[in-house]
Amino acid sequence: MPFLLPLGFGLIQALLWAWLRPTYFILFFPAVILSALVGGFTAGLTTTFVSALAANYFFMPPALSFNFDGPTCVQLATFVFNCLVITGVTELLSRNHRQMVTSRFEEAIHGMRESYLSLDADGVVAYANERAEALRTPSNSTLVGKRIWDVYPQLKGTDLHKNVLSVLETKVPIFFEAQNLAKTRWLEHRIYPADKGVTLFSDDITQRVAARKALEKKTQEAIETNARLRWVNSELERSNCELEQFAHVASHDMKEPLRMIANYVRLLEEDYGSKLDENGKMFIDFAAKGALRLNALLNDILTHSQVQSSPMEYGRASMGDCVKEALDQLKTRVQETGAQVHFDSLPTIAYDQRGLVRVFQNLLGNALKFCHQGCAPEIRIGVAETPVEWIVSVTDNGIGVDPADQDRIFQLFKRGHSQDEYPGSGIGLATCKTIVERMGGSIWVESDAGKGATFRFTIPKDIKPNRTSVAPPMKQL
Amino acid sequence: MNGTKMRHGAYILLVEDNPADSLLITRALSNGSAGTRVVVAKDGYEATKLLPPAGGTTSVPKPDLILLDLNMPRKDGRTLLAEIKSNPSLRCIPVVVLTSSEADTDVNSAYSHHANSYFSKPMDLKEFYDVLDRIKQYWLADVKLPTQCVC
DSSP states (O other): OTTHHHHHHHHHHHHHHHHHSOGGGGGHHHHHHHHHHHHOHHHHHHHHHHHHHHIIIIISSSTTSOOOOHHHHHHHHHHHHHHHHHHHHHHHHHHHHHHHHHHHHHHHHHHOSSEEEEEETTOBEEEEOHHHHHHHSOTTOOOTTSBHHHHOGGGTTSHHHHHHHHHHHHOOOEEEEEEOTTSSSEEEEEEEEETTEEEEEEEEOHHHHHHHHHHHHHHHHHHHHHHHHHHHHHHHHHHHHHHHHHHHHHHTTTHHHHHHHHHHHHHHHHHHGGGSOHHHHHHHHHHHHHHHHHHHHHHHHHHHHHHHHSOOOEEEEEHHHHHHHHHHHTHHHHHHHTOEEEEOOOOEEEEEHHHHHHHHHHHHHHHHHSOOTTOOOEEEEEEEEOSSEEEEEEEOOSSOOOGGGTTGGGSTTOOSSOTTTSOOOSOHHHHHHHHHHHTTOOEEEEEOTTSOEEEEEEEETTOOOSOSSOOOOOOOO | OOOSSOOTTOEEEEEOSOHHHHHHHHHHHHTTOTTOEEEEESSHHHHHHHSOOSSSOOSSOOOSEEEEOSOOSSSOHHHHHHHHHTOTTTTTSOEEEEESOOOHHHHHHHHHTTOSEEEEOOSSHHHHHHHHHHHHHIIIIISOOOSSOOO
């Protein structure tokens, strides 16, 4: 604190005077010091002389009269001298301090990234920082002292001009963004009201504006993409809904005329069979078989669409029960082929029971169908587990799946064999894939053609049952 | 036909819009049971006209059995079933639904409206005949039918 120095000096003088006597001058030192501190040099000086006169008149003997004899004058002169020194030093230090503050302020103003202009009410520039000068004037001239609207007549009528006038009138700061006159850069103007005019800060925000514009563009694009996705989604939902309706039409409305064809073909055979030759009977047989195959196809399509649209119902039940139920539905074919089906104890897990029965039904049905001529199918069902999933396998000793077909066969209507060799709709494995994937698992086949096949599918262990009771037994397909 | 004591002169009202099915069903029902009379109504309206009106005593005969298709133009089988079963003088007539629909909603709705049984028309002709034989055996030979509705 620079003020401590005169304070200390004053204190020493006071002590000296106390020792020299008369002590009453001590009373006046604080007044002089305070006056010098608060009011500066002139106030300190005035207080000094008033104090000297007051001391002479009131305190120095004889009291209540002025005395200017030799010793008194020496005392007074010493007092005045000391006070002058105190006042002078105080003034010097405080001026130094003020200058330091001012120069720091100017340094800050000049070093600013923003341009800074102090304008009076008429728009005359009272102060401009380096940035403002560099931005706005030819290098050999300064803005200070000039009317800004004369230097840049193009500014008149712009937002900047209007806003400066507005701040002058309302004394309320205005912040706004505008392009520079050449329209090459973006500036942020902040106009603050000042005593007799305004203060104008202008910052180059071209990069910020560019970034913001890019962000806005991206946001707009995202919004548009989102809207497009929503539209696509609703279109998908609509087309899915239409597909389900189509499956309904297929299962009912298409089956009705199909049933008529099948029935009347049989009726034709029944009533007129005796009048037909072998060719005629063969034609009728083809027609009847075609109708039955179309019926099976329609049933499979219906099942597939139901699997896609109906909600999964996860309950806990024995996998062994599912295999037994699937085998029960296939028992005619098991008996016809003399198949052996082996499975050890299968775990009780959480899964969609109807779905799992369907998967087993399709896989076991395929194993029974795709067997070597004259060789009884032998089927093994096994379960392995990893920390996160169950891996179920169905292995047969049939004709196997050609490696080229191993991915294809899980697609809808994709078949590995001709209708004559092995009849089927080409839907069963696609249905299995849909069911397994809806449960969060995957399905694949491992096979060397001619040496049997192993179909494996996974069931995640983290399936949470969403129903407590066991699903009712499935309707016969 | 394994039924031995087939009711003589049974009157069956068949409500069926498809002439191909009408012909098949009529053939199957008439086969081996002399005197069985099958009257065909092509939709719910025609069937209503063939049934005695509610309340009044009338000479219009009541059928012993109604075979009902569900999907028909104008007035469908569901509406007709609800009307018959809410009519005190008709509700004792057994109504057997015979339709191509396998939908659970149709089955549940039919029984909720007091249908006496529900059959889906089988795809195979032999099975179709079998179903009709069983219907005939059960409703026209095995069970005893009411002589009049009492409320």
